[in-house]
Amino acid sequence: MKPLKKIATVCAVSTLAFAMSACGGRGGGTSDQSGVAADSGASGESAGSAGGDISLGIAMPQKTSQNWVEAEQMFKDDCAEAGITCTLQFANGGVAEQQNQIAAMIENGVDVLLIGAIDGSQLGTQLQQAKSAGIPVIAYDRLLTNTTDEDYYIAYDNYGVGKLQGQALLEGLEAKGTPTPWDIELFGGSPDDSNSLKFFNGAMEVLQPKIDDGTLVVKSGQNDFTKVATQGWKPNNAQDRMSSLLTSTYQGDEVPDGVLSPNDTLARAIITAVEQAGKPVPVVTGQDSEDESVGWVVQGKQYSTIFKDTRLLVKGAIQLAMEAAQGNADPTVDGATVDKEQYESMEGHAVTSFLLTPQIVTQDNAEEIYKDDAHRMELVNAAK
Numbered sequence: 001m002k003p004l005k006k007i008a009t010v011c012a013v014s015t016l017a018f019a020m021s022a023c024g025g026r027g028g029g030t031s032d033q034s035g036v037a038a039d040s041g042a043s044g045e046s047a048g049s050a051g052g053d054i055s056l057g058i059a060m061p062q063k064t065s066q067n068w069v070e071a072e073q074m075f076k077d078d079c080a081e082a083g084i085t086c087t088l089q090f091a092n093g094g095v096a097e098q099q100n101q102i103a104a105m106i107e108n109g110v111d112v113l114l115i116g117a118i119d120g121s122q123l124g125t126q127l128q129q130a131k132s133a134g135i136p137v138i139a140y141d142r143l144l145t146n147t148t149d150e151d152y153y154i155a156y157d158n159y160g161v162g163k164l165q166g167q168a169l170l171e172g173l174e175a176k177g178t179p180t181p182w183d184i185e186l187f188g189g190s191p192d193d194s195n196s197l198k199f200f201n202g203a204m205e206v207l208q209p210k211i212d213d214g215t216l217v218v219k220s221g222q223n224d225f226t227k228v229a230t231q232g233w234k235p236n237n238a239q240d241r242m243s244s245l246l247t248s249t250y251q252g253d254e255v256p257d258g259v260l261s262p263n264d265t266l267a268r269a270i271i272t273a274v275e276q277a278g279k280p281v282p283v284v285t286g287q288d289s290e291d292e293s294v295g296w297v298v299q300g301k302q303y304s305t306i307f308k309d310t311r312l313l314v315k316g317a318i319q320l321a322m323e324a325a326q327g328n329a330d331p332t333v334d335g336a337t338v339d340k341e342q343y344e345s346m347e348g349h350a351v352t353s354f355l356l357t358p359q360i361v362t363q364d365n366a367e368e369i370y371k372d373d374a375h376r377m378e379l380v381n382a383a384k
């Protein structure tokens, strides 16, 4: 912590050089002269905030779903309100780019690092450097693994997301009323994202007993995570796999009764594949409450999604980062449950985790769940 409070300016920039020159780090100050995305009106001084001169480095992954994109503006606004200096970068080029971005943030002396990893197992070297420099590391949304240098984890309860998806699939199938056994297919997220297995295992905790008792049949036989994962969270990979499944396993009029999809982007790709095959749409789950899927859920085309309100996650992450920067050894996050056992970054090394509660959304409860989100309420009303 530096003794003098200076005017904080939020920077969201796309190139490393600009990030560092425009936003600075320890002692770097701020500059509006770079001509890049120095957020207007982002002075924390006027808000009378408690941020002091904390500088936060935010490393984000690729924009594989709407929640990552939305987070950028929220970080800008909330960093400004808190009066802290934030440098936010996406690593659209992949893991090596993210490693370089984090290394440069450390080099430039940020006070705290917040990391939404592409592949949380590949950042060990950078995290070690952060540890040596005395910079607290917070994992955002995705747990960092293969490291003991991670201080905190903040996320929605992603295992719980999987459970909600499994339950929604069963409920959707029951509501449809077709006789059992129900044919289903399973899709997973990208194998390099530590959340993907959590979503899948959470869902399988609910679905496996129903597979074992014969209520559900994974007709393709592809029920192992490695077989059902979707590399890079890319919708075309899910669409291609769904199309192949329809050709290989569901001849003629046949179609699965339900499909477990880990998020909305993939759900829409799966539904598109079914529609292109000219077949009726099964019960399909999702996650993220993405714009298009909110409409599809309200219209009954996609059975469910999940609401992980990004506003709360961003606010919580900033609160945690500020407490960590200020050296609070026992930080708290409003509205989050603290878990000190469940999330291990390495075997036997649990990370103190702050978990927010995800909510399932279906046609029946969409209005209730989104009532405090004006944007999503507009989508609901437009789709009705």
Ligand code: BGC
Binding pocket: 063, 064, 065, 067, 141, 142, 158, 189, 193, 195, 196, 233, 262, 263, 264, 287, 288
């Ligand atoms: C996030 C999901 C998102 C997925 C793809 C996961 O790590 O938790 O919300 O759908 O990444 O971006």
